[in-house]
Amino acid sequence: MKSTMKSIVFAASLVCASGIAFAADKSWGSGADDVAFQAMLKSGFREKGIAKLTRLDQDATQAFCSDPQLVASKDGAAMAAKIEAENMKTVKWPTDGVWLGSHAAGEALAQSGRGLTSTDTADTPNGGNCYNCHQISKKEISYGTIGPSLYNYGKNRGNGEDALRYAWAKIYNAKASNACSNMPRAGHMGIINEKQIKDLMALLFDPASPVNQ
């Protein structure tokens, strides 16, 4: 899927709509207030290739999750719930009602970590980055541990509607179910498209997928 700026612009518009006020200044030590921090940020980067300076602009989710003290505060839980609800609204379900694509294509997508960096071009096909953080098939031993293992994902859960919906939403927008998940919002941020999400779903749920052997 070619990178698109449309979803990112849409995501940025969530900032205005959210109406959540952040007490970011209180979370950081003296000298690291918003004004000083923004000044350092703006003067510290230059655009390179497709990575423009607008990438430094945060939406409501990123702003909230960049502040661990705020997240852990007594207001944090309520704010996190609001963030999750707003992210859930962005989830687009499969247009034809078909959940699964090709597990082989899904595996190839999960293996690739390319796309959207300052050394990629607008034509670079984006990967899913999945193996960077997750164990997926048994055969692939080069897997990360930032996220939970997905081995036997479909086998353990079955292919019921609830399981399919949960996984789809997780891939489309991981922050819909966990406000400060480390997982990128693959669908919402335009990293991968509907067909590719179906391929990842097949990788997870298709009984013939290597994940479920």
Place this chain on the structure above:
Amino acid sequence: MMKQPQVIGAVLALIGFAAFTGVIRAEGDNSIESIEKYREALRDGNPAELYEAQGEELWKKKAGPKNASLEACDLGLGAGVTAGAYAQMPRYFKDTDRVQDAESRLLTCMSTLQGIDTAKYVAAAWASPEKDELNALVTFISGESKGVKVTMALDHPKTKVMYELGKRMFYYQGGTHDFSCASCHAQEGMRIRLQELPYLPSQKGAGVAWTSWPAYRVSAGQMWGMQWRLADCFRQQRFPEPIYASDVTVALSTYLAATAAGATMDTPGIKR
């Protein structure tokens, strides 16, 4: 990370699931062992030593409009003192009224002592003759602190500010993937693919990271200083490129080095 009641069921399922996959995780761990053996074998002939030698030559070579060497450069311990200097950087410098890391300070000295216009050094690509010189120089400087404990003078107000700004930057999420440094480096015992990720907010984790760069990256055949290392992290985070030796990079290094205080420099290092 806050978890909401409706997803606790899913979390418990995943935890049980993770325990079940304990046997499969062992396969990955054997790979880690083999990689450790490979790393040990690499240490014997570290090509970083070639860059150290080149850096030392550049330090002593007369260059620029002023036809001067860098031998009078003050890295914080007095003019020309290289021994132990890297282990005390970043630090505040009175002459520039700034907190500077080693690479930033090299630019200052090239400019003031040699009269060189450093703008093109800053703008040059990572694998360019200009950056090759800076990488060789910082490798040499770091080697002069091998075996020295990291100590950070946090008394100056500007150093404290840079520490706080660096810490805030560490947690700053952005870009298409919502990545911050913390996305990979703020949980214990994690790895990306088969590459272990140090937990940077702790002295131990920051110590592992701060004391092993500059390092020669065997897979790329390149000598990387901390500026390059940070820039490549940002690239993977889908951020735009940090400007070489900008305050953002110095702030992050200040946060890292201060957190690592007490660890012993083992530079120049070697990486896969």
Place this chain on the structure above:
Amino acid sequence: MGNPMKIRAASKDGVTDVKVLMSHEMETGFRKDASGATIPAWFIAEITAKLNDKVVMQSQWGPSVSKNPFLAFKIKGGQKGDKVVISWVDNKGDTRTDEATVT
């Protein structure tokens, strides 16, 4: 005249242990640059090692040896104060010789 090598040679119990770090791009001739053109092969083709004036090792290398090669070998004999001389010639005809004293 290529970049300097780093040579370490230590003698113990009648065996001299030699370690050499060479600075060379070691281009295989199979890589392509950004425009798609093949980067020409450029690699160390022959190495000669001498202990004092006697040739003790000769080696032919090809493009499979990677960048900045590290060479380690043992010489039967040799003692402290002897000279180890390493020379290389690459496929472009460039050459480099460095020496070190055995410790």
